[in-house]
Amino acid sequence: MNTVSGLNSLARAQGSRLCCCPLRTLQEQGKYHTLGSLRPRIRTPKQESVLHGTIRHRGTALYSLAPHHVPSQHDLQCQDEQYDVPLQVEYSGPRSPPSNRAVVAAAAATRRIKSRWIQLGLENPFVSNIAGPISAPSAPAPATATAVPRSVTRVRHSAVPPAPKPATSSTNLSDSVLLRFERDGFVVTRRLMPADQLTSLRAACEGEVSARRLESLRHRVRVLCPGVDPAILTSEMEMREALQKHATDDLGFLQFFNLHRTNPAVCRVALGPELAAVASQLLAARRVRVYQDCLFLKEPGFAETNWHSDLRMAPLDTNDFVTAWIPLRPVRGVRGGSSSKSPPDSGLMFAAGSHRDFALPFWHNMDGRDLSDRGYTMKDTGPMEVGDVSWHHGWTLHCAAPQPMGTPPRLALTVAFFADGARLLARHSDPTVRPELLHDEDAESYASWLGQLIKGKGRDGAFARHKLLPVVWPLDASEAGNFPLCDGPL
Known part of the structure; x- marks a missing residue:
């Protein structure tokens, strides 16, 4: 599998787990291609962190997969100010890169997933600490309404309508x-x-x-x-x-x-x-x-x-x-x-x-x-x-x-x-x-x-x-x- 480029060295040194979706581990993603990562718009020596996400495009569905992470309140307040959602792609083999339409669709889907998690009051998988090191995972939540569902978060897109077929006639002159x-x-x-x-x-x-x-x-x-x-x-x-x-x-x-x-x-x-x-x-x-x-x-x-x-x-x-x-x-x-x-x-x-x-x-x-x-x-x-x-x-x-x-x-x-x-x-x-x-x-x-x-x-x-x-x-x-x-x- 291709790996997301530019992993944050600070996160590795501290032994913290990468911030992404708490639904599957990276080992479970081995059969999928990696289409991108999220990076901060402003990076300083004291405030340097990386948000990584793996997104798979399959037909009209987009999936977000990553390890566990519980964001802080500060994360939720600052996420829209500090992060964009560009998809940086690394490829292998003869596979052709996705079109601009696919990149834009994946970015839009990521933003919708993030917004949906916030509305439900659940853990947001898209934000890491800005001011300090990436925090360790919290203790498992009790089996209440705040429990994280163990399923893939899926965003459905309406299929692009096919181009109209040109009018044809059964009478074709030789x-x-x-x-x-x-x-x-x-x-x-x-x-x-x-x-x-x-x-x-x-x-x-x-x-x-x-x-x-x-x-x-x-x-x-x-x-x-x-x-x-x-x-x-x-x-x-x-x-x-x-x-x-x-x-x-x-x-x-x-x-x-x-x-x-x-x-x-x-x-x-x-x-x-x-x-x-x-x-x-x-x-x-x-x-x-x-x-x-x-x-x-x-x-x-x-x-x-x-x-x-x-x-x-x-x-x-x-x-x-x-x-x-x-x-x-x-x-x-x-x-x-x-x-x-x-x-x-x-x-x-x-x-x-x-x-x-x-x-x-x-x-x-x-x-x-x-x-x-x-x-x-x-x-x-x-x-x-x-x-x-x-x-x-x-x-x-x-x-x-x-x-x-x-x-x-x-x-x-x-x-x-x-x-x-x-x-x-x-x-x-x-x-x-x-x-x-x-x-x-x-x-x-x-x-x-x-x-x-x-x-x-x-x-x-x-x-x-x-x-x-x-x-x-x-x-x-x-x-x-x-x-x-x-x-x-x-």
Whole structure:
């Protein structure tokens, strides 16, 4: 066993026993390490004494062990003025020294033990005579309330709580999937969502279509009919007539924004951990926010969806943007099913690698282009079942085929994510931004927070952080609990 360094020679010469706890002898401590001793703050030739204590740290318990000693009244009065409780440590072998936290905890425990002995009126094991030699032990006390208990004095500490474990997900994308997304700009995750969850999601979305159909038609009139004021149109018939007479393009879909703000079923999916975990991996981002969700309805006879990239319609200056596309019924894809009787369906078609080709949207107008001169490989998702989710980068060009007659309407929910730290596109203060290439097609989606961020900062280019752009990853920082909002659409 290691011994406490610096034993007082005066105490040895007089044959006095060392002052410590009267509970065990030093011979009983042979199996324990020594962690320290107590020394006087002021030592003079006439008043030189040493208080020795052996303290063992074991888990959350601290023990004080030493021979018998009965303090004098003078000892009890002067102990706090003359002694500190530093732990001087002597080590052997490869054992590493304790941390500062362990030293501080042991010192605090020693002070608490000393105070407890005084409160009980028992012998204090921590004090020796200051003015003279260390006194000899007193005669054994009678078996009364002042008898010294023959047990180890133990001080319990509350255990230090373990550090919280980082949020994890059961969906871990393989390296091949991540590489495919990097090269092609899109990927499909099969059976990602539980089928029963999507059953309730489809019912909720069908209810939203019925309740917001006029709102969606008014949005399409605003986008496709520049000379028509949609506010004066009050019925679905009037809006369809306006689209037939004044639309610059055929009606390809109806669009419903941000259902997660008011619909619990949509909220559970859009802000849930399944999508957030995949988005964080595809973006390689530690913190991920939701940009928007959008429900797309393609009815039989609706025209194709033109080539576009999602980030061109978002007011964000970032490349870290990904969209999840969730079909709410099985989709056979543009090539149809394996049977010749199965007609083609309106799945998504991608221009693989186009997310890397920034020259195309920078120099060229995308209206009416078929991309045949860019050398892209055209790929689609293939047949998708309920629970499958496709993902595409914010700059990946994609389109959808017309919805054939004789097929059921196609409902698909999209949820767009971006890495936290993105800024707003400086449309007004940055002269290099080309306003003629900007789109306001999704203005209804971001109108409720964009003006607030610009006004709050006094300029555009502010960080895209708002309560309507909630953090969904990591899970321990998720703000999904604040949704759906109770006061309806903002």
